[in-house]
Amino acid sequence: MTIVYEARTGRHGVPLIDGVDKVTGRALYTADLDRAGALVGVILRSPVAHAEIIRVDTSKARALDGVAAVLTGADCRVAYGVLPIAMNEYPLARDRVRYRGEPVAAVAAIDETTAQRALELIEIEYRELPAYFESTDARAPDAVLLHDNKPGNVEREVHHDFGDLDAGFAAADLVREHRVCCAEINHAQIEPHACLAEFDPSSGRLTVQDVSQVVYYLHLMLARCLEMDEAQIRVIKPFVGGGFGARVEVLNFEIVTAMLARAAGGKVFMQLTREETFLTHRSRPQTDVVLKLGMRKDGRFTACACEVTQRGGAYAGYGVVTILYAGALLQGIYDIPAIKYDGYRVYANLPPCGAMRGHGGVNTRFAFETLVDKMARELGLDPFAVRRANLLRAPTQTMNGLMVQSYGLAECLDAVERASGWKERFGRMPAGKALGMACSHYVSGSAKPIHFTGEPHAVIHLKLDHDGGVTALTGAADIGQGSSTMVAIAVAETLGVGLDRIRVVSSDTAITPKDNGAYSSRITFMVGNAAIAAAQNLKMLLVEAAAKKLESAPEEIVCDGGVFRVGQGGQAALSFKEVVSAALIDEGAISVKGSFTCPVEFQGGKHRGGAVGSTMGFSYAAQVVETSVDDATGQVSVDKVWVALDCGRAINPLAVAGQIEGSVWMGMGQALCEETRYLDGLAAHASFLDYRMPTIVESPAIEAFIVESKDPNGPFGAKEASEGALAGFPPALVSAIGHAIGVDLLELPATPDRLLEAIGKRRQKAAAAARKQRAAS
């Protein structure tokens, strides 16, 4: 694997500050925590896809020796959900179940065997209702409603119209439309879901340690569903083994574990199986996209019409946001004069979908980029030339009110075009081999928070004491993406001290300031800016103390490499420790804070749903994928990837390169082999044998390039780096397959069976055309 960043940035970066703990096994994940004396919590799940709950009898389970608590929907009075406008889920189903695997009851017992036996003793009688596993069936006129307040089983319809669409299509030299279908996928994070909850009956306090990416939302939802005062609750995030959006909303098992702990008056540990982790789901929905594009002979886009249908599963979750993102992210990457978007988020009797890396934008990007490729072919244009004909010019504001302050897509295109040898190789490769390319982008944090409180988007506390160590307290959830390391670097660089002076304590609601969590790639931008602000505040105190000690004025003090002097090259110098001692006189331990708020002009358009997609800055990516296709068996191999990402500035190039590779790899999983499959609503994919993530055998060399466009508002100019490169992979691969064997696949993933079917159809079509020609002559 070649990582080309050092030459471009002149910096290598640092390993993650918790990296050694992880690779040596010292890091404690939720399932590693001390659970001495903890009861085992287990969940009973619905065997049916859609039914009314007629009768529940838990008396036999309660009577079993060793059972400490049994809960059902009757114990869950309050609905929850990540969006305040769409809370329609109960931790345990009440009255009705809506998917196979939905939690209906829970038990806490002295051990696993007893808990499982108790589950067997719970009697539930269902009256089955018609169940719908496809969007079209759920939307049929006579379909039974999953939620009575949502006619047509549509959770949210979106209709956005920007620019003059008719004029745009009229101005085009070529108008083409295609329909693509992207299978539902799952995050498949390696750590299964787990939660350790302890309720202290004497104080009435609850402590929950959990795999969450959104500690604050979990805190809120626990208070809501358990009807407790927030002040009585503490949530701690230990090390987390991957999120990717799986834990970006509060999940049923988290609330259930806490409820069991309270009911049992003690400590309850729950670890879901891999199957249950899959059933908890909340991932990228099956998506149908109908995309129509107008293009001029020179490759300029004239208009775009896009209809998206997402099969969202049984509950709302993030659904409204996902369907809005799918339309909003048509913008902010290219200059398109007119865009019409129609989105439908549909309920179905399947596990609820949610947010996944590249939230909302990935499947529309697939539809868009593959259609651009086909139209370029038809017009005899180079795919790179078409992208270059449609670049934005920063700073600019899109039609839907998104601000673009920095834009490095042109440089990204140059980098991968050069590195892949595109000009020399494209269209000149041996049979069955080809290159394909695509672009993508993503937000650096949602500029409008989900729960609007008027508080800043991010707050960081810094503590400095006699030891000269700086402790950064942040609520930002490090879930492996390296956010704690980013905080440490931001503080150290601002203070001008080494990283060894900084400690980061993260995600403990009793200690760290509230943070909205690890989602929409918000942490580097928002928390990074807050960290810099906090460090500047601390530095000001230190400079004042140094000035006093050196009998000078603060504005005369120069701080460099942890040494404070009067003027550049001044003789009198104070070490960092000396300045700290001076600053602590009369004051004692110092606490400062810094915060960051996205200005209102960045918070999106005024139209309904306009906040979704709004951000302080977009990352941009271009990538080239080289593939080989075996047209006898339909097997596809990815031979090489060249990818460039504009992340504004790489605060830690080593971590950025890792995130670029990770997002490319995850995009490859969706493109190549990952998909969920249901048999009458039963998840048949719910293991790592049948949910096929790529193995190391399928993983190509990835050559990653970092482009630094220096965003004017980003921390040190930085933007996000973890999601932007994902969405480009599926279209780049599918376009490459098209160039390799002349088959335009309209589905994801590009599995051998789908490909062989497409090849077969093409052969039949060619044979029919030949017959027709023979008949005519």
Add this chain to the structure above:
Amino acid sequence: MSVELADVVVAQPATIEEAVALAADAGARYVAGGTDLIVNMRRGVTTAARLVDISGIAALKTIVVEANGAVIGGGVEIARLVGHDGIARLFPVIAQAAVTIAAPAHRNVATVGGNLCLDTRCIYYNQSEWWRRSNGWCLKNRGDTCHVAPRGERCHAAFSGDLAPALLALDAEVEIAGSAGRRRMPLRDLYVEDGKAHLTLAPGELLVCVRVTRKMDAFAYEKIRQRGAIDYPLAGVAVGLTMRERRIADLRIGLTGLASYPFLAAGLENLVGREVDDDLLKEIDRAVQRQAQPMRTTLAAAHYRRLAAAAVARRLVARLAA
């Protein structure tokens, strides 16, 4: 949704005779690597009151290579086949098939006997207890309906071992130990086409070894799967070919993953004397498509498995003949 194993007694015999005696009780199962059995026990599709662990029996773990043949112990780990010099020299196709099995960590403990006696697999069977109960069980386990072919009489779970097709093409013989002593039979007689009971072994019988003799000139194995590691075969094709004066003298095609048992394609003797040209390759393609009739036991389409098996058979014959 338990993942805990029920209590089980594990016996660790040192000899084949001890093992056979220990396995005589109802409810006893042999275990070696356990890469298939333990997963199935955790899922509740296989139960055992006693596990007879044969991984410590030295007599099962030898590979003896002779001038023109080999005897491979049932307890030989798959990884040893991959790296064995004698096997690589005489029967590279065995190593070729072995290296496609699962992943390196599995191959270190999984055995030849385990792979030949692998339980059949199906998307309706290899699921959790909760899943199968929610689906009304199935013919192979506790139920009376095969969800793959609900109107049929039998279970259609597919055999998925990778060694069998190569060994069938090699005309291998297996030696079996049981309470009545030892017996030998052709490998093909180990199997019958019934997903619920695909092995002809009597209760308590143990596969001791496999004997192969080199009778043909060239062999090859290719496995169709979605990923290059871990996955079971969607189809596996082994071809053995001997050419004399550019004409077919002997041709065998062993198939796996396509039915409840591994089998040799029938009727290939009619191709003896033919040149390997486009027409012949088309006939092979058609013959495999006709004989390979996979059912919907995997998430990948059955039709695909049939087409891919035929394409691979055709390709391997062409390659070996060239």
